[in-house]
Amino acid sequence: MRFAVIVFPGSNCDIDMYHAIKDELGEEVEYVWHTESDLSRFDAILLPGGFSYGDYLRCGAIARFSNIMEAVIQAAEEGKPVLGVCNGFQVLLESGLLPGAMKRNNNLKFMCRPVDLEVVNNNTMFTSGYEQSEIISVPIAHGEGNYECDDETLKELEENNRIVFRYHGTNPNGSKADIAGIINEKGNVLGMMPHPERAVDELLGSADGLKLFQSILKKWREAHVVTS
Template identity: 75%
Template sequence: MRFAVIVFPGSNCDLDMYHAVKDELGAEVEYVWHDETSLEGFDGVLLPGGFSYGDYLRTGAIARFSPIMKAVVEAAEAGKPVLGVCNGFQILLEAGLLPGAMRRNQNLKFICRPVTLVVENNETLFSNGYQNGEEITVPVAHGEGNYYCDEATLAQLKENNQIVFTYKDNINGSVDSIAGITNEAGNVLGMMPHPERAVDSLLGSADGLTLFKSILTHWRERHAITS
């Protein structure tokens, strides 16, 4: 399986994402600059964290119009796994690939520490390696992770089981403690916590590696490849 890590001007978790996939997961991965227009030959797309375009105007608002985003939308529509972490999540929201928007954290602080997440849905291609209700430790690092959606959207998210991760303690004021959601089809996941920073116990937690393994497991089952 071959992953693309999209690099925007201002991305700063691209190296961690690359390391997680290449060295810890053991899959193929390449950086793709935001100016590119094709994602041909890639089986999965990773949008890393950072401060793309300095977070000017709104987080993710400008990156969403990068040339590569057309190819990201096409990959999403083709059913390929698309994962956006932190700023990557914000870009997916601005691009309309996921519903809702981000507000400043309720306490106005940049929160940077490991947090406990609860796995709400393990029937996605991103979470099949977890147990429902399992508590995992993954770091967050954001100032705007206060997820917002209106009540009708929240009802839809619940009805379609699109809420994958919630915060055990709601650290930033998010609606229903939401930390990560998928699109309706289930192949696009956005999450504020950083699984790529939790891929080795030396880093404090290896709980995030399960997410990457889940993607690979799903892909192998689909392509009937045994390792």
């Protein structure tokens, strides 16, 4: 399986994402610069965290207009798994691939620490390796991770089981309904604020994030198994 890690000016979690795939998952991975326009050779697309274009205007607002985003949208339409983490989640929101928006954290401070997440939906290509309602430890690192949406959108997310992760115990940023990660209607685009790529080995404090990438690989292998 071949993964693409999209690199915008200001991305700073691209190396973490690359390491998670190459060294921990053991799959092929390449960096793809924001000026490129073709992702057809890849099986999964990863949008890492950071401060794309310095987070000027709004987080993810400028990155949304990068050349590569047309290819990201096309990959999503084709059903390929697309994962946006932290700033990558913000880019997915700005591009319209996921609903809602991000506000500044309630305490108006940047936070970087482990948090507990509840796996609300383990019936996705990203979470099949987890148990339903499993509590996992994954770090956050953001100043604008306060997810917001209108009540109608929240109702739709809840009724269609599109909330994938919720903060458990303490909500660190004020996100509506404790939302930490959501998925699109088709189920192949996931956006989340916590960083699973920083929780892929016990040396990092947690290996709970590795199951997310293993779930993607398992789903891909099931879809591409060769039968005789």
